[in-house]
Amino acid sequence: MTPIAITLQRNPQGRLELTLADGSRHAGVTPVRAFPIAAPEEGLSLVGSDGHELQWIERLADLPPAARALVEEELAVREFVPEIEKIVGVSSFSMPSQWQLQTDRGPARLQLKAEEDIRRLAGRTHLLIASADGVQYRIRDTQQLDKHSRKLLERFL
DSSP, X not given: OOOOOOXXXXXXXXXXXXXXXXXXXXXXXXXXXXXXXXXXXXXXXXXXXXXXXXEEEEEGGGSOHHHHHHHHHHHHXXXXXXXXXXXXXXXXXXXXXXXXXXXXXXXXXXXXXOGGGEEEETTTTEEEEEOTTSOEEEESOGGGSOHHHHHHHHTTO
16 A cells, blocks of 8 residues: 555645645645445545546545545535434324434434435445435444334334
8 A cells, every 4th residue: 555645734724735746736625435325435536626636545544644634524524424323203104204313413303204215225224314404314234223213213114
């Protein structure tokens, strides 16, 4: 594994600035994952303010530690996907329904418009749930939920 010869830093405005191996500097860089759910550690593009790719990164681990930390900070802001830890309750089993949740980001409410808004990913136990307000919620493994949460969820699957 050869480290990628780039430098990332924050400019005075707090935006990412990329210096490539040829010495060219680019301000307002945005990291974008190719596969944020299926392969979050692989395939990352650093995109310039004009929307064009400046640098392709095969694996996040290929970045120097300081650059990797900056990229992960930016991605955390960009990819807001709370993980559901517990389904506290649902308003009804017909659509639309309001869900009360406990997530890794704290308590939340989501409105499920239709059963099609629950998508299975990477097998049978990994779910992505789209709320009516556009927020995506993730359940990494339905089997890790408590019994009450699994029972409520099964009514919608």
